[in-house]
Every structure is written in C-alpha cells, then in structure tokens.
Amino acid sequence: MNVWSAVKTVMFTGATLLFFFVIWIYNPFSPHEEYELPEEAEQIINDPKFAAEGRELFKQNCASCHSLRYDGIYLASVAAKPEWSKVEKTQGKPILEEKDGKLVVRGYFVPRDVYEAVAVQDLESLKATFGKVPPDLSTYYLARGPGYLYQFILDPGRVLPGTSMPKLFMPEYDKEATRKVAKIVAYMRSVSEPPPGEKAKRTLMGMVTIGYFLVMGVLIWIYRKRLLSKMGY
Amino acid sequence: MLRRIVDWIDERTHARDLYREQMIDYKVPKNLTFPYVFGVLALITFVIQIVSGIILIMYYKPVMAHAFDSVNYTIMKEISFGWLFRHIHAAGANFFLAIVYLHMFTGIYYNAYKKPRELVWMVGWVIYFTLLTTALTGYLLPWGQLSYWGTVVTTEIPASLADAPILKSIFAAIGETISIWMKGGYKLEDLALGRFFGLHVLLLPLVLLALVSVHLFLVRAAGISNPEGYEIDKKNEPEKLAPFHPYVTLKEGAVAMGYLALFFFFVFFNMSHFLPADNFEPADPLKTPPHIAPEWYLLGFYEVFRSIPSKFWGFVAFNLILILLLLLPFLDFSPFKSARRRPLFFIMFLVFLFSSMILTILGTMAPTPTNAQLGMFFTFLVFLFFLSLPVISFLEWGWYKARGGRS
Numbered sequence: 001m002n003v004w005s006a007v008k009t010v011m012f013t014g015a016t017l018l019f020f021f022v023i024w025i026y027n028p029f030s031p032h033e034e035y036e037l038p039e040e041a042e043q044i045i046n047d048p049k050f051a052a053e054g055r056e057l058f059k060q061n062c063a064s065c066h067s068l069r070y071d072g073i074y075l076a077s078v079a080a081k082p083e084w085s086k087v088e089k090t091q092g093k094p095i096l097e098e099k100d101g102k103l104v105v106r107g108y109f110v111p112r113d114v115y116e117a118v119a120v121q122d123l124e125s126l127k128a129t130f131g132k133v134p135p136d137l138s139t140y141y142l143a144r145g146p147g148y149l150y151q152f153i154l155d156p157g158r159v160l161p162g163t164s165m166p167k168l169f170m171p172e173y174d175k176e177a178t179r180k181v182a183k184i185v186a187y188m189r190s191v192s193e194p195p196p197g198e199k200a201k202r203t204l205m206g207m208v209t210i211g212y213f214l215v216m217g218v219l220i221w222i223y224r225k226r227l228l229s230k231m232g233y
Numbered sequence: 234m235l236r237r238i239v240d241w242i243d244e245r246t247h248a249r250d251l252y253r254e255q256m257i258d259y260k261v262p263k264n265l266t267f268p269y270v271f272g273v274l275a276l277i278t279f280v281i282q283i284v285s286g287i288i289l290i291m292y293y294k295p296v297m298a299h300a301f302d303s304v305n306y307t308i309m310k311e312i313s314f315g316w317l318f319r320h321i322h323a324a325g326a327n328f329f330l331a332i333v334y335l336h337m338f339t340g341i342y343y344n345a346y347k348k349p350r351e352l353v354w355m356v357g358w359v360i361y362f363t364l365l366t367t368a369l370t371g372y373l374l375p376w377g378q379l380s381y382w383g384t385v386v387t388t389e390i391p392a393s394l395a396d397a398p399i400l401k402s403i404f405a406a407i408g409e410t411i412s413i414w415m416k417g418g419y420k421l422e423d424l425a426l427g428r429f430f431g432l433h434v435l436l437l438p439l440v441l442l443a444l445v446s447v448h449l450f451l452v453r454a455a456g457i458s459n460p461e462g463y464e465i466d467k468k469n470e471p472e473k474l475a476p477f478h479p480y481v482t483l484k485e486g487a488v489a490m491g492y493l494a495l496f497f498f499f500v501f502f503n504m505s506h507f508l509p510a511d512n513f514e515p516a517d518p519l520k521t522p523p524h525i526a527p528e529w530y531l532l533g534f535y536e537v538f539r540s541i542p543s544k545f546w547g548f549v550a551f552n553l554i555l556i557l558l559l560l561l562p563f564l565d566f567s568p569f570k571s572a573r574r575r576p577l578f579f580i581m582f583l584v585f586l587f588s589s590m591i592l593t594i595l596g597t598m599a600p601t602p603t604n605a606q607l608g609m610f611f612t613f614l615v616f617l618f619f620l621s622l623p624v625i626s627f628l629e630w631g632w633y634k635a636r637g638g639r640s
Contacts, residue, residue, distance in 0.1 A: 015587070142510060144510070217489075
C-alpha cells in the first residue's frame, strides 16, 4: 500500500467511524436535558433491594392517580371494586415472581382496553380533576430516566412548570422524603429492567456470542491464508 | 450411504455443476478492496431482519390498544428471548441502512454504476428506496411517542406541496391526497397501523426479496467491477482474476464474522440509540414531544427539507436528490471509471460524502437560523456534486480523445 492509499484509507475509515460514533453512541450536538441525581439517591435507585419498599411507597402515594400495569398495580379506586379481582383473573395474565424457590403470583397484567373499560368512570374523574388522565407509569423509567423521575417526583412544578401533579414529598418536614422518592424510582427501575441475575446472564451471553464470532473470524482468516498459499495465490 | 444420497440428488438437480459454475469457474478481480464486502454484509443483515421479524410477528398485535404493550410487555418481558429478538431487529434496521449507505458510497467511489452496470445501480436504488419505506413503516409499529409523531411529520411532508408558488390549489390537493392516503384518514389510527403493519411484514419484504434477487443476478451478469476502473480481459489477463470460492467467500466470511461481533456488541450492550427513550412512552395524539426528528438515515433529507425557507422547494430539493442519485449513470458519462483514476471526480466525491455526513449531523441539532444557513450551504454542495458530473465527464472525454481513446 502506497502513502496516498494509506492516507485515503485512514481518512475514509476515520470519517466513517467518527460519523457513526456521533450518530449512534454520543452526539454532543443534539438537544438533551440533564437532571441532577444526588449520590445517595443514585445508590438507592441502583440497589435492587429497595425495590420492594419502593413498591409499597408507590401503592401508598402514587396509585390514587397512576397505574403501573406491567407490575399489576392499578388505580386504588379500581382495585377496590368488588368485580376487579374477577376481571384480573379472567382477563389478565399472572405476573409471576420467585419467592423461597417457588413461583407465586405477584399481580395480573390486564390488557389496556379491558382495564380502561372497567376504569372508565375513575379515569374520567381524574381527567376532570387534573385536566388529563395521569399516565400509566410502566415504562416511564425507560422514557424519562432516573434523574428526571427523582427531581420530578420531589418537586413536579420545578421540573415541569404548570403541571397538575401535586408535590407529595416535603423534605423540609420529612427527613426521609428524598430517600422515599429514590425508593419509588428504584421500584420503577426494577419493573423496567431485568433482575440482576437475568442481567448477568445476558452479559455473559453477549460476551460469549461476540467472542464466538471473533474467534470464528480469525480461524476463517487463517484457514483462507493457508488454503490460498496451497493454491498458489 | 450419505454420498449415494448426494449423488442421487445431484443426478436430478445438477447441483454440483451449478456450484462449480457459480462459485469456482466464476472469476473476480484479485484486487477487490475492503469496501466490496458491504454487499454481502447487507445480504446477511437482510436475512437477520427476516428471521428476527418472523419471530416478532408471532407476538406483535397491530391494534392501537395493544401495539405498545405487545412490544414492551409481551415481547420484552413475557416471551423467552423476546428482548433479544427485538434488540436484533431494531439494531438490524439501523445496521442494514448503514451498510446500504456504505455500499452505495463504495459504488459511487468506484463508479460501479457505469456501463455495463447501470441496471445494477438502478435496481440497487429501488432497493434503497424500498428499504427506506420498510424502515418508515416499521417505525410506527411500537406505537410510542416517537413512532407516532415521527410518522405524523413524515406523512405531513407531502402536504408541503401546498406552498407551491404557482397552481397552489392543485398542488395543495395533490399533497393532501397523498398525505391522507398515507395515513388512511386525517388521523393516524388503527387503519394506518394495520396498513403499515401489512406493508412492513408482507408486501415490502417480498418486494425487497425480489429486488435483491434481481440485483444479485445483475451483479453476476455484469461481473464485479474492478477498483482500478477497467474491465479485466479474462483471456489475456487471467493472473488478475481469482475464483470466487474460496478467494472471496472466505475473505468475506471472515469479515462477516467481525461484523456480526460488532453487531452483537450493540445488541447486547448498547441499544440506547436503537430503542430511543421517548419511544417508551405510549403514543399520545394530544402531546407533541419537544424534539421530533426522523431516524438518522433520513436526517440528511430532513435537513435539506427544513433548511430551505420554502416548504415546497424543500420538498422538491430532497426528492430531486433522490432522483439525481437514480440517474447517476447518465449524469456521469465519462469514459473513465473509479475515483482512483479521476482526480476531479475524487474531489467532488469528497464534497458529496462530507456534505451528506454534515447534513445528517445538522439534522440532529435544534432548528436555529445558523443551522438552516449551514443546511442550505451543504445542500448546495450536494447539488454541486451532481451538477459537476456532466462537466467532469465532458472534460474527461476531451482527455480520453487526446490520449487516442485509451482509458
């Protein structure tokens, strides 16, 4: 390869790699918002053991207005309806979790149209109160990220001026408020992300797959070299 | 026993003859460079998309009430390895278009669209266009906020014809008709979702399959181009040729393994771009997200469209770029082939390549006046590339004749 070919190769390879790095991995030019996440909150959110406590806090503080259907949590007023448990069992699918080595039903995933049909009055009342139906939060951790959720739950009006979501946690009166918010976010994270054991399995699976292809690539290349030299190329 | 079975089949199918003819007796230039591998990588990605798509179809529900949940709950949480197939399909769509773009730029660099390969290029262009449509229809299916609003913006683009300087009412009617036809009404609802689903999983993949077959046939019929830009004489220069198998197959096989390693790195460890955060919020027709932009593979065209002050001319400009790409074999009628031997073409190729990249990156940025000015400048450079081709060709014809007709 002469110098000019090397220059062209470096230029085209470099430009292509840089372009895809900007487009696919880190784009400093695209508009994006960042939300501060205190260290203590980050530790709680990243620790799966706080998810169970967060679930209870969610039920107590959030389920009056928000559902989280992917984990079997529905509006408190809907869940209190006498017919709801039958709806769950006949129309829903059980969400299973492992407890002491046994699979137990954690809740039921009820299809959106069935849920909205049963909850039509409750949802309409919420709409009349807040101007819109508060969203189901099943995928909001993935959509908004931990920083936004933590700051928004802690002080909704500061993050989204004009929002109808009330401020429920008061750090000025409750010393545990920030930790409680972090635990709720930890719970939302646990619903959106695979459990730690599953995550480890996926990482291992990824490394084995990538390793397999790399080894195969090298072996094919060596085989080709030997074969071509035998053939006189 | 096995050999007897193979012999029995071969007697009836002549498969061995076919293999010998197509793989060993078929000769290709020995000096094929690395970018020639993009064709086979595109083919591999197409197979990946078909296989992962078939698995996803089994669980996806093309109904507004269930689409979002079928993707984010059923596929991602309920079905064993559903997450893996969704990751593969989402990353595959991006890799497919990335490889197709690299394949196209390689084709332009080596002038692989020139005689006798004009049809190879033109069928390739139709594949590219069909692929964009397939990607666009697939983008709506998860029924998230980006899916919904991205499709709203795309289906509204033809309505920009109403901004025409003349015959306003006629253009407006045409634009609105196209827009309504694409959406299946004035709003994006079940009808549009069903249509997009049908197109994405059945019609467009079948069309792609047919087009890819024709493309491969044409590549075989015309032979693979030579990076040096001249056709190798098979009788007088046999030393410059090598059998397709094992010379090329093993080389491409090794590169394909590296490509798959990179692909699966993204599938397992870096999906944040291919599954954007905004799309994890269910589609809400009453809530417009703050930043709506098409996927990266359309951003170049989108930047051309939005940086030109008149919507009508923006619409005309990006469609014109598509048409000029199709007509490349006729715009560039120079007797010389390959940027290696054409310095003027090489410079204009760089202008085109970098302008396309910059337009795409500008498309990711907020629409400011400076962004629009830069967008217009680089749009001008893209057009300059196409306009320069006949001029360069004319000059090169002069040099060709001065050399006594030797290329």
